[in-house]
Amino acid sequence: MHSIDCFGHLTLIRKLIHLTTETEKRDKLRSDVLRVIQQAIESVNPENAIRKHMSIETEVLHIGDERIDLKDYVNINVIGAGKASPAMGLAVEEVLGEKLKGGVICTKYGSGVRLSKMEVVEASHPIPDERSVLGAQKTLDKVRSYDSNDLVICLISGGASAIWCLPAGKITLKEKVQATEALLDSGADIHEINTVRKHISMIKGGHLARAIYPNRLISLALSDVVGDKFTSIGSGPTTADPTTYQQAINVLNKYSLFSRIPQSVLEHLKAGVKCEIRETPKPEDPIFERNIECIIGSNKLALRTAEETARHLGYNTAILSSELTGEARFVGKKLAGEIKKIYLEKNPVAPPAMLLCGGETTVTVKGDGKGGRNQELVLSAALELKGFKSILVASIGTDGIDGPTDAAGAFADGSTVGRGEELGLDAVEYLERNNSYEYFNRLGELIYIGPTGTNVMDIQVLIAI
Incomplete structure (x- = not known):
C-alpha cells in the first residue's frame, strides 16, 4: 500500500501553476x-515612404512640398546606394513610369530585388569589397555621361558608406578596409567614422554631387543616423560637408588609432591638412544651390x-x-x-x-x-x-x-x-x-x-x- 503526501502533491501543483503563469506572462x-x-x-517601409513623398501630376513632379516642372528636363535618371535602396527604386519606377530613363542602384549581397529600368550592383557590407568599388565607379561613370539638362534622383539609405567605396589618392581598397575596421572597433560614433570616410573617398562628402553638377539633383534618404543629418547619411555623398581633413585627423588621435591606420591613409589626410588636396565641397559651394534634400523615413x-x-x-x-x-x-x-x-x-x-x-x-x-x-x-x-x-x-x-x-x-x-x-x-x-x-x-x-x-x-x- 502506497501512502500519498497530499501536502507535497498540492505544493508541486502550485509550483507548476506558478511556472505556467510566469511562462505565459513572459510569452x-x-x-x-x-x-x-x-x-x-x-x-x-522604403516603398511606402517613397510613395508618400513622391508623386507626379501631369508634368509636375512633387517631392514633399517641392514642385519640379519636368518640361525643363530631357531625362530623369536614378542612382542610389544602401540596404533599402532597391526597394526605394521599385517605388520610384512605379511613380515615374515611362518618364524614367534608367540608372544604377548599389546594395548589399542577397537583396533579391530586380528592377526593370535600373541596374542593381550588389556588394559587401559593413566591410567593402571589390564590388563596392565597381558599383561606386559605375555610378560616377553614369552621372558623368548624363546630358546637362537631365534631372538626377539619388536614393540613399543605411549601408551606403560601405556599399559605395571608392578610395581616394593612392589608398587601396585593402588599406581603406583596414582603416574602416579600426574605426568600427574603436568605439567612435557614426559621425566621427564618417568624418574620416569622407576624406579618403572619391564619392562621399559631397564628391558625388560635384560629379553630378551642373545637373539638378534630388536626394531622398531613409535616415540611419542620430539627428537625421544629411551630411552623415551614407557619409553625405550628395550634400555639403562641414567637416575637414584636420577633423578627420582629430578623430584618429582621439581614439589612438594612428598605429592601426595604413600609412597611405595618414599621408592622404595630412596632405589634405596642408591644402595639397582639394577639400570636400562646403555649404557655400554653388553646386548645391538648386539641389533638393528630403528625409523620407527616420527613427x-x-x-x-x-x-x-x-x-x-x-x-x-x-x-x-x-x-x-x-x-x-x-x-x-x-x-x-x-x-x-x-x-x-x-x-x-x-x-x-x-x-x-x-x-x-x-x-x-x-x-x-x-x-x-x-x-x-x-x-x-x-x-x-x-x-x-x-x-x-x-x-x-x-x-x-x-x-x-x-x-x-x-x-x-x-x-x-x-x-x-x-x-x-x-x-x-x-x-x-x-x-x-x-x-x-x-x-x-x-x-x-x-x-x-x-x-x-x-x-x-x-x-x-
Whole structure:
C-alpha cells in the first residue's frame, strides 16, 4: 500500500501553476514587443515612404512640398546606394513610369530585388569589397555621361558608406578596409567614422554631387543616423560637408588609432591638412544651390508608430529619445535604471508601461566573442534587472541584423541572469568577452526577424507591469 503526501502533491501543483503563469506572462510580453517592433518597421517601409513623398501630376513632379516642372528636363535618371535602396527604386519606377530613363542602384549581397529600368550592383557590407568599388565607379561613370539638362534622383539609405567605396589618392581598397575596421572597433560614433570616410573617398562628402553638377539633383534618404543629418547619411555623398581633413585627423588621435591606420591613409589626410588636396565641397559651394534634400523615413517616425501600437495594446507610454548614443553596455545600464524607476516609483508613467527609445550605440571590441550592439545593450541591462521579473527589455536593429550575427537583437527580463546561472553561464564574463550572441542563444532569447529592407537605426522597448 502506497501512502500519498497530499501536502507535497498540492505544493508541486502550485509550483507548476506558478511556472505556467510566469511562462505565459513572459510569452505575452514578448509577443507585445514583437507586435510593436513589427508596426514600427512597417511605418518606415522604403516603398511606402517613397510613395508618400513622391508623386507626379501631369508634368509636375512633387517631392514633399517641392514642385519640379519636368518640361525643363530631357531625362530623369536614378542612382542610389544602401540596404533599402532597391526597394526605394521599385517605388520610384512605379511613380515615374515611362518618364524614367534608367540608372544604377548599389546594395548589399542577397537583396533579391530586380528592377526593370535600373541596374542593381550588389556588394559587401559593413566591410567593402571589390564590388563596392565597381558599383561606386559605375555610378560616377553614369552621372558623368548624363546630358546637362537631365534631372538626377539619388536614393540613399543605411549601408551606403560601405556599399559605395571608392578610395581616394593612392589608398587601396585593402588599406581603406583596414582603416574602416579600426574605426568600427574603436568605439567612435557614426559621425566621427564618417568624418574620416569622407576624406579618403572619391564619392562621399559631397564628391558625388560635384560629379553630378551642373545637373539638378534630388536626394531622398531613409535616415540611419542620430539627428537625421544629411551630411552623415551614407557619409553625405550628395550634400555639403562641414567637416575637414584636420577633423578627420582629430578623430584618429582621439581614439589612438594612428598605429592601426595604413600609412597611405595618414599621408592622404595630412596632405589634405596642408591644402595639397582639394577639400570636400562646403555649404557655400554653388553646386548645391538648386539641389533638393528630403528625409523620407527616420527613427522618430518609427518610434511614434511604436507608441501608437503600444497604447492600442493597453500600455501607458513614454518615448525617452530617438538619439541614443554611447557605449552599448553603459546605455543598457542606464535604460535599466529608467524602467526600474517606472516600476518602483510610477514615474514618468505608471505600469503597465512601455518605454520606447532609439538611436545607435557603439561597442568597443575588447573580447573574442560574437554579438552586436543591441545584444550587448540587452545583456548589460539584464545584469541590472536581475530579480525584477515584471520587467522586460528588448533591443533590435531595424534592418533585421545586429552586427556580424543573424539575429536582430535580444530579449531579457528579471529572470534572464538567473536562468543563465542555472546553465552555468556567467553574464558578466560573456559581457566582458563581447559574447552576448552566444549567451542569448543558449537561453533562446535572440530575436530573429530577418532582413527588413529598411534601416532607421535601432529601437529599444522596455516594459514594466
